[in-house]
Amino acid sequence: MTDPATLPYRPCAGIMILNKDGKVFVGQRVDSEVEAWQMPQGGIDPGEDAEEAAYRELFEETGIAREHVSLVAISPEELFYDLPPELVGKVWKGKWRGQRQIWFLFRFHGEDSDVDIHTDHQEFIVWRWIEPAALPSMIVPFKKKLYEDVLAAFADHL
Template sequence: MIDPDGYRPNVAIVLLNEDGKVFWAHRANQDGWQFPQGGMRTDETPEEAMYRELEEETGLRSHHVEILGSTPGWLRYRLPNRYLRRHHKPLCIGQKQVWFLLRMLADDSRLALDATDSPEFFEYRWVDFWYPVAHVIPFKRRVYQRALTLLEPMASTG
């Protein structure tokens, strides 16, 4: 699903553990690390998509987490030209995302990166809250900075 402006609706998940560290995962078959994220289906709300993506990418279910908050409205990023799939119609020029901040209520043994037949990640680590901004693929850095700026107050009060 691509909106009229060329953006794919998406959700992103910042998962906090009890130590205030965030879940940072290594993409399968790629060098990149990122937060869990994924596209929304036409019949899903952002929250429904978030829970589906959470389970697909981490194995966690709704009772394993608590929602601390989300970003107001959409945060957008554009894809670099080399990532544009010009043969796909309509053309997707980037993603628009609602970001969710979750507190993990379960222990790490509940994490399962192989919850689906096509895992998104093959390893993870817990990192400091701001670490991902400097270590995500460069074209996503601005949206990561914006999202974490909006979510940080919720992390300290949650």
């Protein structure tokens, strides 16, 4: 088995979407055997900058078009998480030990009808708006610290 410490982190963009009521979008993952909620996130393609990746992932995972959001803030530094040892080698074809993410905070100006999770790259089976403070308790345990860091990075805007 490959030593996880020798693997790189996958470069990703993370997306926090705030609605007009100050609540945050979360979706329940389609590929999880447990009830796993998360905010949209995804890999940065070669040659793509992080902000473009964020807009692409936003649309691919939520169906929310760029014109329905405005960029509020970008995390001041990359945030990291490690996969649990039992998942290293099982996800992402064993190429990564976890993710390094640049997070983007978007304000959603659309209506709930502008959200469509039934996309070509469907990630979620259901979605909802929640209070930001509830995020760490809803996420899989190995991402809890990451979500606490995201909340801290955007605290002035929440």
